[in-house]
Amino acid sequence: MNKNKIAVYGKGGIGKSTVSANLAAALAETGVRVLQIGCDPKRDSTRLLTGGRRITTVLDYTRVTGHAERRIEDVLFRGRLGVGCVEAGGPKPGVGCAGRGIISAFELLERFGAEADYDAVIYDVLGDVVCGGFAVPIRREYANMIYIVTSGEFMALYAANNILSGIRNYDGDKRRVAGLIFNRRGLEGEDGRVARFAAAVRLPVCAAIPRSGAFARCEAENKTLLEAGYAPAGIFRKLARAINAGVSLYEALPLTEEELEGAVLGLSAPPTAAGILAADAAETDKTRSPGRKDDPGGEMLSLNILNDDPLHGCAFNGAVTMGVHLTDAVVLAHSPRSCAYISYQTISSSGRRGLFERGLLLPNSVSPNLECSFMNENDMIFGGLDKLEAKVLELKKKKPKAIIVVSSCPSGIIGDDVSRVLRHADAGTPVIAVKTDGNLTGDYLQGMLNLYTALARGVIERNVEAIPDAVNIVFEKVVAKNTGANFSVIEGFLRRLGLKVNCRFLCETTFDRLRNFLAAPLNLLASNDYTGRLLQKFFTAEYGCVFLQDGFPVGFDETKTWLFRVADFFGRRAAAADLLREHEAGYRRRMEALRPALQGRKLMIVTYNHNVDWILKAAMDAGMEIVKLGILKFSQDAGFVTKLGTGLNVEENYDGNKREADMRQYGPDVLLTNYNSTDEPASVLTDTIPMCPDVGFYSGLNMVSRWAALLENNLRGEWMDDKRLFDKYYA
């Protein structure tokens, strides 16, 4: 005989637990071994079977009991008539995630094999199917028969219809619904409403329970109707006999809202939630003063969010990756191990390679100052803030300069409010909460922006003594391989101009340098892409900061312009002129030497970079012809820019699939892309354009020099011809 596994659903307070307990008792009377599992955090499903005794819930038990010590007998109790009683339990109202609790409890009961010794199982489930967690019992592997308890009240019938929708989502046209159990409330017209609803959804009313004082007396006595000997008990005995005999099952056929309200409930004009579903905008409340727009980051929104594109990376990772660059602070991830581990590895991979390839030891990359609250399954169910606060207090004992708390998807989903940790801030240890909630607030860049603004507002002092010969550097791309080398070049230029770096925002800097940010009269943007420009806007608007209008210079012309602009700001033009003289003649001489190899050669570029003037200018200086420039869409920048005039053959939002055709049409000698392919014809020299190019006079020159050497010697690399062998042996 197949085991009857019965889920009892219905609106909160409709009497599911009473029905479940009486049905369990009635089945048990017939000799069936019954297990009742209460799936409500209120944990009172089995009370009538246990004589009012509150039993240990599965979730309370697992919260305090290690894996190895867990035993089924600690949470499975024997109730009246031998009915097995289990309560899943759950968090207190307002914290954690009760739905996840149901998932966890069912997984544990499955591992225990809790149902093995029973002929029938009854799942008594909380209220409506509000989320996937509460739908767990109606998954096919658990319940094979579903009863919906309803009264004739409107809201009970709405809930019943919603439950049918939930079942429909899981089952499609499969048949698993046994019918309705009508628990009368004694309302006018309710018999008719329930009958119409049953007919409309094509389900039988399997039992109609009269309104009776017997139920209240049983509640008071902590007994089932059967045990107390009250008359309505016969209804449950009849239902149990029907179940034992085998009941017909039906597919879930939920009604549309209009069908339910019109034909069943008899409402003539379905109410519409004002301002949400109203088709006529005139119905919205115009008497209110204009409200705030949905603008979670102020104007600091990443392009991903503005464009409503799929999120690229997560805000948590963006914030953590930038946060560890405040080297004497500690970043505390309020997250499971998974999130912190992924971020840790993302950050440290560049540090390991730097050590391996060049012997560089970058502390915050090799060993980032990242800690974690290690949210576990219990924290997901009961909330993780207590653990987070305990971790903050533990970290404070180590006396970091600041504690930066960043929240993850799970903590955001269960509603943990990380701002609670702010109460632990004091003069010795500022605590800064960055509510990224994983990717709930956005992508990687959004996380960077959230972190940047939170740190600036939390740390920067407004009244500091000016340092007249200092600059700040803002928005270095910290995960690029050449971040350190580029900084060294810029620092060298600044030194020649008699200037020093006050604060790198935010790259390998300290709490005190950040606090002193406003001491520098000029700010240099490292990358003046979309995000860099947002930061510039932020610092200008919020602190009145002055920025140089260019990013770090790449290529000869840009470097020359940049140097003079910095020098002019500080009145040191002569020093810049000296520097230029040292480099200009050498640059021209080297470029001239390349012309025989590159003059008239055709260059085609397909790239995500939105500013490639540095390489275009170098190619032009070497006499090359730019035949095509395909600019691919890139989530981190907004729009191609060039100062080289309008004569270029530029195609923005370039479709990568066109590359082959364009190659045939334009016949380039050199193809420059961000990712090289081995599929290009042997006659074409392919090279890679870096996403973050080297800064300084020689970036473009160094690249075209490589092309000249390769073209002169006709060197392609025989290995490229072995792709066919890879396909033969490994593909």
Add this chain to the structure above:
Amino acid sequence: MTNITPDSLSGIIFALEGVARATVLLNGPTGCKFYHSAVSDSQTLGRGGLDPLLFPDLWHFGQPRVPCTYLGGRDYVYGSREKLAAALPCLSRQADTDLLCVVNSPGAALIGDDLRAAAEAALPDAPCVTIETPGFSENIFAGYDSAAQALIRQLDCPAQALRPATVNLLGLSVFQRNYRGDLAEMKRLLALCGVEMICALFAGSGLSEIRAMPAAALNIVLQPEYGLAAARLLEEKYGTPYIVRDGPPVGFAATEELMSAVCARLGGDAAAFREESERARARAYSHIARVHALSGLPKGAKFGLEGTYSELYAYTKFLTGYFGMIPESVSVFCPERSEYKAKYTALLDGLGAAAVLNRGLFEAEAELIFASGGSIAALKLRKREFVGVEIALPTLGYIDVLPKANYGVNGALRLTEQVLNGLLF
């Protein structure tokens, strides 16, 4: 070293990524997939193309592996069913996909979507493995166990006759530093004994080999923390016996003992293997003897070690027993997996080195440190003077074109090479 050690989700994904021609769909945000795709790709032979334009579909986000459903805030409210319904058929149609696996991210696990139902609806006739709970803050081995349980329980294996002198290899993972070399070495040594490998679970075998696992006469567990749970399940489900030692086959003696035991169980002939091992020992002897002649080393050289208890046992036994080196410091990776702690403690006691367990790598001054690239880098940052030998991921960055082994005879030779080159003499 750091307490942010590999997690359960990574254990699941790296396990399933080790199935040939499997696609692991992460039901979660893109932020959870980039790292796993990068590591999986670097640990396997790929076509080499990394241009995002080669992966233009909605799910790969420019990477060759671990597509994802890019869940965002709306999906956490309304569920991921629609995205799964869109992704699964497309991914299933990819030419190189025999098996689809769907794994929830930690966030997705909270909303309770029924992955099995979604998979059955989208792919009624295709094999699909689903894992809804990724383990949150559990360790990598817990995730690997979950993947093994899901794969073995959810895939139907046809009834088949037992094939004599055949084995499955358990306890390998793409997250092991040299898993390709270890697999090749174990296959080579088994072949010398006349034993055929049917399947290397989660280490390069595909769906058909996995379905043929019940035909094996014996399962060999190489690293117990990874493979023991799968071995027990396979014994329970198919009656296949298994063999497991106190640690992986690191060093000559451990390898010889394992292969002898396998041959004894299966009636294999270990003669050719023994000769191979003897020749390797002879080669190692020649090199070690020269170093020893000049310096008395490697005897007495101090080493530090990072690993699970079973790895610590295996490496310590080899380094002390074979070279006569002295254990100086130890960092236990994933100490909660303590099944082999007693064995390791007994080994240290026998060596008179019980105090080593209380001396972490950061506190010590060993000459040679066997650890992950991450820990080696962290120690370098502290200005420690030592030679690091990578035995675990993450790597410092060395690209192994020629697969190296940690296990078996070739593994013993490689470690000998590392020891000799790491000594100051």
